[in-house]
Amino acid sequence: MRRAVCPGSFDPCTNGHLDVFARAAEMADEVIVAVLINKTKSSLFTVAERIEMLKEVVSSMPNVKIDSFHGLLVDYCRDHDAPVIVKGLRAVSDFDYELQMAQMNYRLARVETVFISTNPLYSYLSSSLVKEVATYGGDVTGLVPDLVLERLRAKISGTIG
Numbered sequence: 310m311r312r313a314v315c316p317g318s319f320d321p322c323t324n325g326h327l328d329v330f331a332r333a334a335e336m337a338d339e340v341i342v343a344v345l346i347n348k349t350k351s352s353l354f355t356v357a358e359r360i361e362m363l364k365e366v367v368s369s370m371p372n373v374k375i376d377s378f379h380g381l382l383v384d385y386c387r388d389h390d391a392p393v394i395v396k397g398l399r400a401v402s403d404f405d406y407e408l409q410m411a412q413m414n415y416r417l418a419r420v421e422t423v424f425i426s427t428n429p430l431y432s433y434l435s436s437s438l439v440k441e442v443a444t445y446g447g448d449v450t451g452l453v454p455d456l457v458l459e460r461l462r463a464k465i466s467g468t469i470g
Contacts, residue, residue: 311338311339311392311393312337312339312340312389312392312393313339313340313341313393313394313395314340314342314382314389314391314394315333315340315342315394316345316382316396317343317345318350319342319344319363319436320352320353320354320436320440321362321436322359322362322436322453323435323439323452323453323457324430324431324434324452324453324454325399325427325428325435327366327454328397328427328428328431329395329425329427330367330370330373332425333373333423334373336395337372337393339372340372341375341376341389342363342375343376343377343378343382344360344363345377346379353464354464358460360375360376360377362456362457363375365456366454366456376389381417382394383417383418383420384418386418386420387420392421393420393423394420394422394423395422396423396424396425397424397425397426398427399427399432399433404424434452440461443461443462
């Protein structure tokens with residue numbers, strides 16, 4: 310079985326992320342969307358909330374699974390027999406950083422990284438930008454799945470969490 314990992318914080322998951330997951334799912338038998346647990350980083354949604362939302366929004370993709378990890382991604386890949394990391398690239402600035410990470414991951418554990426160029430519809434989209442726009446009352450409809458939009462609005466208005 311060919312297994313790939315799509316790592317990230319997904320705080321929150323965007324339609325750009327979903328596009329990368331779907332395209333990765335066409336290339337691999339199984340795709341694990343691995344949510345990074347980073348206790349030093351302030352997040353809007355808890356890891357549990359992100360995992361719950363991700364499970365719901367990928368439910369139509371039978372070969373996509375959701376999990377979480379902390380520590381080195383290559384250790385997670387080794388432990389889960391996943392020889393491939395899939396990353397979406399939005400711009401050249403993403404590539405500079407991601408290339409260094411890909412080379413280090415290969416050196417550490419011979420884990421390959423496959424880059425998927427982001428659909429132009431989502432090339433400007435990031436979780437950080439979505440949170441910022443939503444926090445200031447901007448409409449992020451169509452940028453995140455409907456379920457995420459609902460939870461994002463509730464979280465920002467203070468009605469959950």
